[in-house]
Amino acid sequence: MKLMGSMASKLRQLQSKACQASQFIAKHGNAYYKQLLEQNKEFIQEPPSVEKCNLLAKQLFYTRLASVPGRRELFWKEVDYVKQLWKNKQDLKVEDVGVAAVFGLECFAWFCAGEIVGRGFTFTGYYA
Secondary structure: OHHHHHHHHHHHHHHHHHHHHHHHHHHHHHHHHHHHHHHOHHHOOOOOOHHHHHHHHHHHHHHHHHOHHHHHHHHHHHHHHHHHHHHOHHHOOHHHHHHHHHHHHHHHHHHHHHHHHHOOOOOOOOOO
């Protein structure tokens, strides 16, 4: 019975804090919104229109597309660096191997996270 009373007490505290947060946002949210827009007005396109949004989307896409050759070149430089490290693996330091291992683990963790998200946040398999 104590557990239920404790949970009810925590629930009331949570409701109270949520109510306070809601009141704070209602009171100060509009001012924050206006301040944020004022601080970043140089990034706002006037007049806002579908055509302007489409233009900006195209500019972003083609700017990213134009950066592909530079990124491709950097990728091959990194590959050449790794090849050189592999040829001279006897000169590798423990720190270099540790960094590579942590990087590999991070890549695997992101892969696993992507798989979990792709399965609909289940660990056991896909939905039928």
